[in-house]
Amino acid sequence: MKQNLRRSPIRPRALAFLILSLAWSPALWAKNDVVTDPTNYEMVMAPTAYTLGHGGYDLVTEMYDNGGVYVRANVGFEKFFMFGFSANGTNLVGNGTIQVQAPRLFFKLKPLDEGTSPVALAIAWDDRGYGVVNGGRFFPGTEEGFYVAASHEFKELGWLQLHGGVNLVKFDNFDASQDLGCFFGTSFAVTPVLAFNMEVNQLLTTYWQYNANVMFNLDNPLRIGLDLRDINRPDLFARVLRVQYISFF
Numbered sequence: 001m002k003q004n005l006r007r008s009p010i011r012p013r014a015l016a017f018l019i020l021s022l023a024w025s026p027a028l029w030a031k032n033d034v035v036t037d038p039t040n041y042e043m044v045m046a047p048t049a050y051t052l053g054h055g056g057y058d059l060v061t062e063m064y065d066n067g068g069v070y071v072r073a074n075v076g077f078e079k080f081f082m083f084g085f086s087a088n089g090t091n092l093v094g095n096g097t098i099q100v101q102a103p104r105l106f107f108k109l110k111p112l113d114e115g116t117s118p119v120a121l122a123i124a125w126d127d128r129g130y131g132v133v134n135g136g137r138f139f140p141g142t143e144e145g146f147y148v149a150a151s152h153e154f155k156e157l158g159w160l161q162l163h164g165g166v167n168l169v170k171f172d173n174f175d176a177s178q179d180l181g182c183f184f185g186t187s188f189a190v191t192p193v194l195a196f197n198m199e200v201n202q203l204l205t206t207y208w209q210y211n212a213n214v215m216f217n218l219d220n221p222l223r224i225g226l227d228l229r230d231i232n233r234p235d236l237f238a239r240v241l242r243v244q245y246i247s248f249f
Contacts, residue, residue: 040187040197043185043198044198044229045141045144048122048151049110049112052076052082053079055249056075056247057075057248058247060245061244062241064238064240067092068093068130069088069093070086070130071088072085072086074106080111081107083105085104086129088104088138104128105128108122111123118152119152120152121149123149124149136173140238145170145179147168148166149163158189160186162184162186163183163184163187166180181202181208183199185197185198185199185201192217193218194214195217197213209229209230209232210231210232211230212231213225213228215242224242225241
């Protein structure tokens with residue numbers, strides 16, 4: 001990856017601000033009487049420890065800069081396993097030469113559930129990303145690679161969840177400053193039809209990012225959201241439209 005594409009190393013003052021914002025915002029917004037969402041297997045770009053329900057499937061379409069379109073499909077099995085694939089292309093809308101990347105795969109296993117454990121715990125491989133491929137990895141939508149994630153829901157506070165984990169993007173030509181990171185964030189809701197996510201992703205790497213989004217549940221199978229990605233980097237800051245269709249076999 002070229003040097004000018006790298007995100008700046010995180011500063012202690014910026015890290016303190018991010019931690020405070022993630023810790024206090026849910027307490028201000030979370031309400032009672034909000035039903036747990038079984039489909040939030042991710043926050044914005046960082047994952048959670050949750051999976052789709054048995055027989056559940058979804059199709060997520062995201063539109064980003066340079067006429068890019070990023071499509072993912074996922075299927076859930078027995079509430080502890082899910083898998084999926086993705087397709088990505090740039091310049092699909094507008095001008096320029098269309099570039100389409102090879103499909104990428106995703107597998108996720110949840111060995112621990114909050115029904116029998118204090119936290120949900122998942123291990124996964126997610127090779128999916130969007131944008132252009134440079135140095136064997138996507139940019140700006142870097143893939144998570146291999147990761148371990150933990151999540152906990154505070155039912156007494158309504159719909160409020162905390163998530164965290166570690167990830168390893170690449171095994172070959174390993175560089176800790178680029179490939180070994182961690183992530184943490186929160187999911188919370190104001191009403192059953194309006195949910196928020198905030199996260200710090202790829203922390204401790206040169207690609208770290210602070211992201212947030214809002215999701216509207218317009219109808220049972222259809223959700224529309226707006227992602228704010230790379231808030232910490234004005235030169236990379238992007239607004240990404242997200243459309244998600246959810247159903248069951």
